[in-house]
Amino acid sequence: MAGSLSSLDACEVRMIDPDRVESVRSSMPIDDDINVLSDVFGLLSDQGRLRLLISLLESGELCVCDLAAATGQNESSVSHALRLLRAHRVVQVRRSGRMSYYRLADSHVRLLLDLGLEHIGHAVTVRMHDGRRS
Amino acid sequence: MAGSLSSLDACEVRMIDPDRVESVRSSMPIDDDINVLSDVFGLLSDQGRLRLLISLLESGELCVCDLAAATGQNESSVSHALRLLRAHRVVQVRRSGRMSYYRLADSHVRLLLDLGLEHIGHAVTVRMHDGRRS
DNA sequence: TGAACGTATGAACATACGTACAGATATGGA
DNA sequence: TCCATATCTGTACGTATGTTCATACGTTCA
Numbered sequence: 001m002a003g004s005l006s007s008l009d010a011c012e013v014r015m016i017d018p019d020r021v022e023s024v025r026s027s028m029p030i031d032d033d034i035n036v037l038s039d040v041f042g043l044l045s046d047q048g049r050l051r052l053l054i055s056l057l058e059s060g061e062l063c064v065c066d067l068a069a070a071t072g073q074n075e076s077s078v079s080h081a082l083r084l085l086r087a088h089r090v091v092q093v094r095r096s097g098r099m100s101y102y103r104l105a106d107s108h109v110r111l112l113l114d115l116g117l118e119h120i121g122h123a124v125t126v127r128m129h130d131g132r133r134s
Numbered sequence: 135m136a137g138s139l140s141s142l143d144a145c146e147v148r149m150i151d152p153d154r155v156e157s158v159r160s161s162m163p164i165d166d167d168i169n170v171l172s173d174v175f176g177l178l179s180d181q182g183r184l185r186l187l188i189s190l191l192e193s194g195e196l197c198v199c200d201l202a203a204a205t206g207q208n209e210s211s212v213s214h215a216l217r218l219l220r221a222h223r224v225v226q227v228r229r230s231g232r233m234s235y236y237r238l239a240d241s242h243v244r245l246l247l248d249l250g251l252e253h254i255g256h257a258v259t260v261r262m263h264d265g266r267r268s
Numbered sequence: 269t270g271a272a273c274g275t276a277t278g279a280a281c282a283t284a285c286g287t288a289c290a291g292a293t294a295t296g297g298a
Numbered sequence: 299t300c301c302a303t304a305t306c307t308g309t310a311c312g313t314a315t316g317t318t319c320a321t322a323c324g325t326t327c328a
Contacts, residue, residue, distance in 0.1 A: 014199045014203070014273090015199060015200055015203045016199060016200050016274095017197075017200055020193055020200065021196075021200050021203045021204045023192075023193065024192050024193045024196070024204040025203075025204050027192050028185065028188060028189070028204070028205075028252070029158070029188070029254060029256045033255075033256060034181050034184055034185060034252040035181065035190075036182045036254055037178075037183050037251070037254050038178070038179050038180060039179075039249045039255065040250065040253065041173075041175045041176075041178035041184070041246075041250065042176075042179035043170045044171075044172070044175035044179075045172050045173075045175040045176035045178075045179045046172060046285090046286075047168050047169065047172045048286080048287095049166055050171060050172050050175070050183075051162065051168060052144060054162060054163070054168075055158045055238070057268070057295070058157075058161050058162075059154055059157065059158045060157050062151075062154070062155075062158070063151075063304085064304070064305060064306090065148050065149060065150060065304070065305085065307095066142075066149055066150050066151055066154065068153050069148070069149045069155045069159075069262075070155045070158040070159050070162070071162075074287090074288080075285080075304080075305075076287085076288070076289080076290095076305095076306085076307095077287065077288080077307095078305095079304095079305060079307080080287080080306090080307085081285085081286090082305095082306095083306075083307085084289085095158050095305095097294095097295060097304090097305065098294065098295040098296070098304045098305070099150070099295095099304065099305085100304080100305060100306090106219040107162050108249070108252075108253040111249055112175075112246060112249055112250070113248055115242070115245055115249060116171050116174065116175065116246070117163070117171070118242075119171065119174065119246075120163060120167040120170055120171050121167075122163045122167060132260040133303055135316095148303090148304085171302065177292085180315085180316075182287085182316080182317095197274080197275090198274070198275060198276090199274065208317090208318085209275075209276095210275090210276085210277090210317085210318075210319080211276080211316080211318085212275095212278085213274095213275060213276055213277080214276090214316080215316090216275095216276095216318080217276075217277085229275095231274090231324095231325060231326070232273065232274045232275070232324065232325040232326065233274065233325095234274080234276090250292060
């Protein structure tokens with residue numbers, strides 16, 4: 001946990017260009033927002049979770065065991081990962097009998113994934129389950 | 135480190151919808167790309183680094199002590215963080231005398247930051263140091 | 269040349285994090 | 299009711315990660 005920016009009185013800190021520093025600090029999001037943002041990126045920073053999210057991005061909706069098969073992980077790991085993603089409202093569950101079907105639930109994350117995939121030169125394949133792209 | 139997907143022979147794994155699983159697996163980026171991508175997100179997943187990058191996004195170029203002042207971190211932490219970011223080609227240094235001036239060096243990361251800031255409802259302020267936005 | 273300064277680095281430490289194993293829960297069918 | 303299936307959960311363990319402290323490096327100026 002970092003020191004809160006808002007309660008920092010600029011003492012004890014050397015600066016070269018105080019005006020610019022002040023400008024940057026005034027436009028810096030508040031601690032809570034920085035926290036939310038770093039958390040979101042943190043959710044995308046694990047290979048296993050990333051594979052899960054990419055799978056859901058491509059396929060729209062998948063059950064746990066299919067996600068495990070598609071991403072090459074055991075079902076326990078997948079379940080743990082999905083729990084985390086669920087807690088952060090990144091994915092959404094639909095339960096049907098003893099099956100659980102997961103889908104992406106956050107459009108911002110979808111965009112981040114798209115951008116990320118583009119970053120590595122990966123064309124996102126056709127999909128039109130509930131969202132965009134034809 | 136996760137088990138490589140490419141060398142997974144689909145045995146021992148139960149599936150509900152094999153066709154869809156195969157479709158997802160065939161469109162999954164290779165291990166190396168997944169790795170690169172999760173690394174990038176990982177770099178953005180720390181509050182301190184995120185503050186640094188946002189500062190550079192807003193201000194264009196800043197020296198280490200100004201970055202420390204702007205983000206509320208001590209200079210050692212900042213230097214360590216910048217080293218990491220430098221190693222991943224996310225930032226770039228310009229040395230002038232005993233000062234080091236850092237700037238963003240990856241347009242993809244810039245876009246991810248923009249998207250992230252938009253995600254938390256933070257309007258990116260005017261900047262036209264070397265890049266976009268008027 | 270030596271001291272002050274800005275920055276970079278190494279090592280040590282505490283903690284967070286992902287993973288695996290065991291077991292629990294819940295649903296469906298014989 | 300009993301068992302198999304699909305998913306979920308708790309715990310424990312090893313590793314990765316961020317932070318701090320001390321110190322080293324290179325530059326500027328007296």
